[in-house]
Amino acid sequence: MPETAPSDGLWSIGELAEHAGTTVKTVRFYSDSGLLPERTRSSGGHRRYGSDALDRLRMIRSLRGLGLPVPEVRRIVDERAGADGALEDAVAGQLRTLGSRLSALRWQEAALRLVQECPPDERADRLRLVGALATPPSTAPLARFWRAWLPPRMPAASRTAFLEAAVPQPPDAPAPSQVLAFARLCALVSRPCTPGTGPTQPAAHSTAGARESAVLYAGLAESYDLAGEPMRAGEAPTPGEALDCFVTTYASVTRSRDTPAFRRGLSRQLASDPRLDRYWDLVAELTTPDGARPEPTPGTAHDWLLAALDSQLASA
Template sequence: MWSIGELAEHAGVTVKTVRFYSDRGLLPEAARSPGGHRRYGPDALDRLRLIRSLRALDLPVPDVGRVVLDEDDGLGAALENVVAGRLRELGTQMTALRWREAALHLLRDCPPGERAERLRLVGAVSAPPSTAAPARFWKRWLPARFPARLLSSFLEQAVPQPPDDPTPEQVLAFARLHALVSGPCLSGVLCQPTAHRTADGWRPAVLYEGLTEAYALAAPELRAGRAPSDGEALDCFVTAYARALGVPDTSAFRRRLSAQLASDPRIDRYWELTAVLISPASGRPEPTPGTAHDWLLTALDAELATA
């Protein structure tokens, strides 16, 4: 049986450390002396060594407590859960550090005349950045009472996920995107396309189900660098609009659709910045709903010009 000082000496720690863990119930006391002083057995030394090992991994004391108090399971489930949680926290912290590092490179390497503006842009974004602002923008931009299933699917495609290891250019792109969607309506007036106005007979849910398919069909053409042309993707694109209105797909409808889409508000800048964020290391831009839409609209115009 050891006193608190003897246990501290065996473990190579201070008496204050032993008392700290004892007061939190993490060190088992074997008994008390007649004077009320703590007495510890060899199991306390093993427990203290385990605590020190866990603390060396920078695990918080509450997590250490969960592990040592569940030691009877052979350091199984409790340790696995604590380690998994800590790894998630470290992943977030490391991503934040990489974003800050890229932001600092961005400020260091830009022309002096641009530093003030760039500092203002990146200073408005957290690290790692949140996608809440782009998501809010789309919820405002999409038609009211949009089905939750379609909304979730669309946001997954339209809201770019910030890369874990960004380049300075991607940090700037996200900062500009955040500023863009956090400002007033992009057109200064009603910033929704005609198809979102349900009073005109449109059924946006039907439209977006068809557009999702059309964009997916156009994506391989965009990746291959093919020029816009007629085909399955274009037919699917036009059919989505026709079904949303409940009218047949005719040559006259295609001409009206081309004129309508040409006059609708555009958010090209959003898709330009999104393309920078989702581009792979090769630098080849990935298709976005915006680039797919433009490809299909150009294909429609080319078809009408030929006809």
């Protein structure tokens, strides 16, 4: 049917609905929502629409078909100058929303597979773990754990840099094993501390002011990066540049000289520090695709360097 308006240039609600390929109910809904203003009313009280209503109605239906909410649709169709910018912003926002929904669905699917594929006697425990996770998952519990663990006077920039390295980002499309690893991580850091179990932080934290904590964690980050190369190559812990950087960092923080005696004392101190091995094991499980070799983490690099120090001391 030709899309020509009547001689008076106005459409009835039925004519507009017919030319747009929709229903009178839909046109009435958009009109009542303020998206499709009527031009006037007939003497009988019937709605009449101007000649631009058909294009506007088609635009509204297209935008709603893309899932854009009514307020965003109204902003786009009402704007004249800068309409392309409004459309671009709305589409970008909808893509972000859909990305979050898709991520949540992927995590839900992987969690369901985790429960489905596990032995029956483990299902109750798996359900408890994954049921405590938000979807998409939040790293807030991990960040809270590390903020409480780090030296209290640590500069904000140093704290942020450490958190970026220590708090793993959950994959968008996880395998069931990665969902389990992340759930166990969150359970681990949310577990209440048992009184009387000894220190929960390294000895270096007790004397670390703002300067010392910044030096400590910047130096450790550098030494972990240096250790990463031989670790990826599968090399055994051995003295070298990475170990020297590691020891020098601790010497600088304590204002000590790097001597054999200092290294022996450092080895004893680090050996008595609280262990976070389980945390780093779970990080490796979370961030490593099935079948791939785990990437070094700050925890595994720290252990490699401590083993290198002990190896050097044993051969001295």
